[in-house]
Structure formats: C-alpha cells, structure tokens
Amino acid sequence: MADRKPIESWLTDMDGVLIHEGVPIPGAEAFIKKLRDSGRPFLVLTNNSIYTARDLHARLARMGLDVPVANIWTSALATARFLEDQRPGGTAYVIGEAGLTTALHDIGYVLTDHDPDYVVLGETRTYSFEAMTKAVRLINDGARFICTNPDETGPSTEGALPAAGSVAALITKATGKEPYFAGKPNPLMMRTGLNAIGAHSETSAMIGDRMDTDVLAGLEAGMETYLVLTGVTTPEDIEKYPFRPSRVVDSIADLVDRI
Numbered sequence: 001m002a003d004r005k006p007i008e009s010w011l012t013d014m015d016g017v018l019i020h021e022g023v024p025i026p027g028a029e030a031f032i033k034k035l036r037d038s039g040r041p042f043l044v045l046t047n048n049s050i051y052t053a054r055d056l057h058a059r060l061a062r063m064g065l066d067v068p069v070a071n072i073w074t075s076a077l078a079t080a081r082f083l084e085d086q087r088p089g090g091t092a093y094v095i096g097e098a099g100l101t102t103a104l105h106d107i108g109y110v111l112t113d114h115d116p117d118y119v120v121l122g123e124t125r126t127y128s129f130e131a132m133t134k135a136v137r138l139i140n141d142g143a144r145f146i147c148t149n150p151d152e153t154g155p156s157t158e159g160a161l162p163a164a165g166s167v168a169a170l171i172t173k174a175t176g177k178e179p180y181f182a183g184k185p186n187p188l189m190m191r192t193g194l195n196a197i198g199a200h201s202e203t204s205a206m207i208g209d210r211m212d213t214d215v216l217a218g219l220e221a222g223m224e225t226y227l228v229l230t231g232v233t234t235p236e237d238i239e240k241y242p243f244r245p246s247r248v249v250d251s252i253a254d255l256v257d258r259i
Contacts, residue, residue, distance in 0.1 A: 004224055009041040009199035016209030016231020017252055024063045025230050027253025032065050034259045041197040042071055047149035047183040049076035049122035050097040073193040075148040075183030076100040076122060080107045081192045082182050087117055093138050095131050096122030122148040123164050136174045149183030184213040190221035209233055215245045228252055
C-alpha cells in the first residue's frame, strides 16, 4: 500500500465496532477516552436513522461511552444535509422515526403527504402497509425517492430485522423507481461527516465491521480503512470482495495505541 499521511481524525461505525446488542465491546471505552483526551476530530457513525444524535449520546452514555452529540453522525443527518443542498426549504413525505423527522425539521423542511418534493424512507419499527401504499402513489405521481440507507437487515436481540433497504426494494418493485441512498456506502455520508468536523479524507481513517458499507464507504471517500472482526464480517468473507481494507484487526482494542 502506498504511504499515507499520518491519521489526524477518526471515523468509526457504532454497532459491531463500539457496541454489540447494547453492550460495549471491550476496548471501546478506552478508544473513545483516548480520542477525547487527544483532541483529535472524530465521529461515531451509524446508518440507523431512528434516533437523533442526542438520543444516541444518552444511549451510549448509559453504556459508559462518553460521545458528545457533535461527534455523532447518522444517515438521517446525512440525508438532511443532502436535501438541504439539493432543494432548500423543500417538502417531504417521511416514513421514519424522530431521528429522521427531527433532522428534516431542523433544515426547514415541511413534512406533508400533499404533493411533496420527496418521499424519504428511513428506519422504523412500525412499517405500515398504509404508509408504503402512500409512498408508492406519491412516487408514481412524481415525488423523488430518497432512502436513508441501503441496509437490508438490522440487528436485534431476537435476530435480524427487515431494514430500510428491504422496504425500499418493495417500493421500487411497485414503482419501478430506484431510491437515492444517502447513507453508507455512499461516500457522501463520509464527506459530509468529515466536513462537519473540519477533517480531510487524506488524513482520516474509517473503522467498521462491514465490508459492503463501512470499508467500501471509507475506500471511496479516500480514507484509510480498518476492518474489525467483532461484527458482521468474518475473515473468510473478506476474500469475497474485489476490494480490501487497509488493515484487519481483531477489535477496536487493537487501535487504541494508534491514536
């Protein structure tokens, strides 16, 4: 691998890297503490659009991980930043939770089911047939289709759950319209996150547990990439992809001394 500039800022996925099913992964607390003590810019990222950054700050704090609100970046925030740039002061029909609706309200969007500029699909635990039918009809009538993230499933203590990507596929099948995904692996999420903390890709690293989202997003954004083996991807899985992370480590604990 070509020589890179020293890492000055860190981006890390949350689920599978820092926490797993509501429990901190060993080394996560030390990693976050060292980042904060160093003063280096950093972000904790998640494709989950259900929660606001303030919600996630509180949830992580209960697990002993002290991550300031300003250091949390979600697919909902990336979606809102994209829409604010594309069509300021627009309108949207939203399927999602507070993380997404709050992000859109904060950029001055009006949420409506009357001739919206966009249909915006995010994560929710209560996908309804009525809401999906409304989305299909609005898209057929000309609304542009946006989805916060392409994840087909999400984790839970009981097992996998259908996620936004699966519901987006249903809507696409019914409308013939593909959504624009704002979250990982779209490098847009990484670049808007880097901009939020004043960092540059050439001196930044992305840590993740998934090859198809975290590593790919970091790679396409021009960042150094670290794959941890505490989440979805196994060592055998790595060989299935035509790209590789910069480094593979067992867990976040192996990266504490790199800060």
